[in-house]
Amino acid sequence: MATVSTPVLHYVHDPLCGWCYGAAPLLGAAQAVEGLAIVLHGGGMMSGANRQSVNDKLRRHVMAHDLRIAQATGQPFGQAYVDGLLRDAGAVFDSTPPTTAILAAQEIAGLGLDMLHLIQQAHYVLGQRVADAGVLAALAQQLGLDAGRFAESFGSLAGAATEQHIAHSRALLARVGGQGFPTLAIEHADGRMVPVELGNWLGRTEEWRDYLRRQLSTQAQVNAAHGAPVCGLDGCIV
Numbered sequence: 001m002a003t004v005s006t007p008v009l010h011y012v013h014d015p016l017c018g019w020c021y022g023a024a025p026l027l028g029a030a031q032a033v034e035g036l037a038i039v040l041h042g043g044g045m046m047s048g049a050n051r052q053s054v055n056d057k058l059r060r061h062v063m064a065h066d067l068r069i070a071q072a073t074g075q076p077f078g079q080a081y082v083d084g085l086l087r088d089a090g091a092v093f094d095s096t097p098p099t100t101a102i103l104a105a106q107e108i109a110g111l112g113l114d115m116l117h118l119i120q121q122a123h124y125v126l127g128q129r130v131a132d133a134g135v136l137a138a139l140a141q142q143l144g145l146d147a148g149r150f151a152e153s154f155g156s157l158a159g160a161a162t163e164q165h166i167a168h169s170r171a172l173l174a175r176v177g178g179q180g181f182p183t184l185a186i187e188h189a190d191g192r193m194v195p196v197e198l199g200n201w202l203g204r205t206e207e208w209r210d211y212l213r214r215q216l217s218t219q220a221q222v223n224a225a226h227g228a229p230v231c232g233l234d235g236c237i238v
Contacts, residue, residue, distance in 0.1 A: 007215045008037045010193070012173045012183040013116065014045035015098040015130065018065045019198075020182040021120045022073035026201055027113060029209045035216050040112050041169035042099035042162075043181050051094040051131075058093070059086045066124075073202050080127030094131040100162045101136040104153035111143055118142060186215055 009030055013020045030038055044050075052058055063086065066077050085091055098119045106112030118139045122128040128135050133154075140150040176185040176195050184196040201208040 006035050006037070006189070007212075008039055008187040009196075009212070010039050010041060010172065010176075010185045010187060011113075012041045012043050012169055012176075012178055012181060012185075014043050014095050014181045015102065015116060015119045016046050016093050016095050016123065017181040018062065018069050018124075021124050022069040022075050022202060023182050023198060024075065024117055024120055025073070025205050026198075026208050028117065029205045030212055031113060033209060033212045033216065036212055038113055040102060040106065040116065041172055042095070042102060042166060043169045043173060044095050044099065044166035045181055046093050046095040047099070047166060048096070051092060051096070054086060054088050054091040054093065062086065076125060078125035078127060081124050082127075085123070085127035085129070088127075088129070091129050092131055096162055096166075097131045097133065097136060097158075099166065100154055100158050101140065103157045103162065103165060104150055105140060105143060105145060107153050107157065108145055108149055109143075111145070114143055115139065 011027060027038070030036060046052060063082070066082075069075060070077055101119065102112045102115045105115035119130050119136075122135060122139060123130045130136065130139075136154070137147065137150065141147055172185075173180075173183055176183065176193050178185075178195065182198060184198055185193045186196060187193050201211070
């Protein structure tokens with residue numbers, strides 16, 4: 001990774017990860033922190049061989065987690081999701097298409113995180129099939145993206161490019177010692193990658209925002225102390 005001058009929040013996520021939906025308010029708060037870059041890394045939790053058709057077993061599994069997520073974070077799970085999508089035997093949970101859509105929104109307008117949030121709302125609140133190209137195209141239009149440009153970007157990023165992104169995301173997950181999704185880590189200017197214990201901040205959006213601002217302030221002090229590398233009038237000091 002390139003050297004950074006201010007902290008970067010790396011977010012290893014999956015659009016079909018319930019705890020990532022639970023963490024959405026924290027990522028929304030991070031967006032409002034001036035000077036903080038957020039880089040998304042889609043991990044493909046339900047991609048390839050892990051994609052699943054909706055059935056009673058899947059419904060029971062996710063609902064047990066959803067209950068805990070709602071209690072811990074206050075995030076809503078809509079009736080259209082609970083009694084609609086989770087009973088839709090024709091639906092398939094596949095992380096790959098929504099991950100491609102997030103990459104396309106980022107490529108076109110830097111709106112990857114906004115697309116992730118819309119996909120999460122569409123899935124967990126509105127009960128929509130977010131693996132369907134038509135649903136993703138509608139969400140892109142909701143973001144204000146040109147339909148033709150989104151379709152072109154989506155097409156170019158589908159397949160090998162998305163698979164490579166997922167592989168890189170999993171490599172980062174291993175590098176920072178993450179156990180799954182979501183995983184957050186702050187990259188500092190000296191290259192340090194510091195994992196963030198997400199459980200400490202769930203439901204504490206204001207404290208989380210203050211924590212991130214302190215990280216920026218600390219980095220600014222380090223940058224000022226070191227100054228820029230320059231040669232003086234009498235020569236260079238090694």
